[in-house]
Amino acid sequence: MTVIYNKVALIGLGLIASSMALAMKRGGLATTITGYARSQETRDIARELNLCEVFDTAAEAVQDADLVVLCVPVGAMAAVMADIGPALKPGATLSDVGSVKKAVIEAVAPFVPEGVHFVPAHPLAGTEHSGPRSGFATLFDNRWCIIVPTEGSDRAAVEQLEKLWQGIGANTDEMDADHHDLVLAVTSHTPHLIAYTMVGVADDLSRVTDSEVIKYSAAGFRDFTRIAASDPTMWRDVFLTNKEATLEILGRFTEELFSLQRAIRTGDGEHLHDYFTRTRAIRRGIIDAGQDTDAPDFGRTPAPR
Ligand SMILES: NC(=O)c1ccc[n+]([C@@H]2O[C@H](COP(=O)([O-])OP(=O)(O)OC[C@H]3O[C@@H](n4cnc5c(N)ncnc54)[C@H](O)[C@@H]3O)[C@@H](O)[C@H]2O)c1
Numbered sequence: 001m002t003v004i005y006n007k008v009a010l011i012g013l014g015l016i017a018s019s020m021a022l023a024m025k026r027g028g029l030a031t032t033i034t035g036y037a038r039s040q041e042t043r044d045i046a047r048e049l050n051l052c053e054v055f056d057t058a059a060e061a062v063q064d065a066d067l068v069v070l071c072v073p074v075g076a077m078a079a080v081m082a083d084i085g086p087a088l089k090p091g092a093t094l095s096d097v098g099s100v101k102k103a104v105i106e107a108v109a110p111f112v113p114e115g116v117h118f119v120p121a122h123p124l125a126g127t128e129h130s131g132p133r134s135g136f137a138t139l140f141d142n143r144w145c146i147i148v149p150t151e152g153s154d155r156a157a158v159e160q161l162e163k164l165w166q167g168i169g170a171n172t173d174e175m176d177a178d179h180h181d182l183v184l185a186v187t188s189h190t191p192h193l194i195a196y197t198m199v200g201v202a203d204d205l206s207r208v209t210d211s212e213v214i215k216y217s218a219a220g221f222r223d224f225t226r227i228a229a230s231d232p233t234m235w236r237d238v239f240l241t242n243k244e245a246t247l248e249i250l251g252r253f254t255e256e257l258f259s260l261q262r263a264i265r266t267g268d269g270e271h272l273h274d275y276f277t278r279t280r281a282i283r284r285g286i287i288d289a290g291q292d293t294d295a296p297d298f299g300r301t302p303a304p305r
């Protein structure tokens with residue numbers, strides 16, 4: 001148990017904030033945790049769960065806080081900052097958990113008062129659930145949290161925030177905002193769009209009924225439906241704010257899809273086999289690197305005969 005910040009304020013009390021609160025309590029990382037959410041209902045639930053000391057205004061929640069973390073959808077960050085900027089304590093660290101970094105930095109930076117250290121971050125962990133009841137203390141265990149220091153970020157403030165995320169259970173890495181947004185467009189944003197599309201296609205196909213889709217959904221499609229159940233507001237904001245990188249990856253995706261479509265039409269089995277062999281190696285690389293703790297070790301242990 002090592003206290004890293006005396007007082008931490010969480011703005012927005014959904015999946016990520018509630019998981020952070022539980023993980024900080026588990027590790028004894030903060031003496032006081034305060035919070036604010038826009039809706040009365042969310043504040044009431046957070047109080048009922050005893051997540052943190054909940055205030056009815058954001059300005060009261062951040063009063064005297066040593067660390068303030070913005071845990072709202074990316075599109076709401078600027079409005080929240082306009083509200084709390086003047087109430088931040090000089091010397092405090094301001095951070096966020098937004099899934100996109102360049103747009104958040106552009107939206108938040110103009111409201112950061114002199115003397116407050118802005119250190120953006122993004123924990124690479126989540127679920128399809130949202131709201132304060134969906135949080136759990138182990139969400140960030142063994143996951144990455146990417147810290148995105150801005151130009152002139154105070155080194156001591158960056159290192160203190162990294163210590164907090166490590167105490168929460170995550171591994172930390174640093175990246176610049178443009179690179180972060182491109183990496184996440186590949187590993188998270190475009191895959192979500194593909195899942196949303198595939199579930200939409202199944203829903204639109206009138207020759208296969210919705211009840212058949214539900215009844216016969218095989219593992220691959222089931223995984224798509226989990227991802228496609230993710231919060232619409234959060235994901236709308238991700239695509240509107242990481243436009244350039246997701247459009248680049250979608251362009252490449254479409255080209256590859258057309259090449260596979262042609263291989264199916266022309267019966268080019270060699271192309272399909274080579275392609276699937278290459279992609280299988282990526283999956284094995286992820287498992288070998290210990291990055292998929294939920295996965296059974298498919299393919300490495302020979303299957304029983
Ligand atoms: N869900 C994930 O998988 C995941 C993972 C990593 C990062 N993130 C990022 O974390 C942030 C929060 O995501 P979440 O999954 O916790 O969302 P969530 O929907 O569970 O919670 C969001 C919270 O923000 C509040 N809120 C919304 N607009 C607000 C406003 N204008 N003012 C004050 N409060 C407001 C909501 O009431 C809710 O309490 C997002 O920026 C998201 O991109 C999400």
Ligand SMILES: O=C(O)C(=O)C[C@]1(C(=O)O)C=C[C@@H](O)C=C1
Pocket residue numbers: 098099123124125126127128187188189227230
């Ligand atoms: O597991 C999931 O449900 C997630 O989608 C989590 C996930 C991801 O794509 O990995 C989603 C968005 C984030 O910003 C970080 C993590």
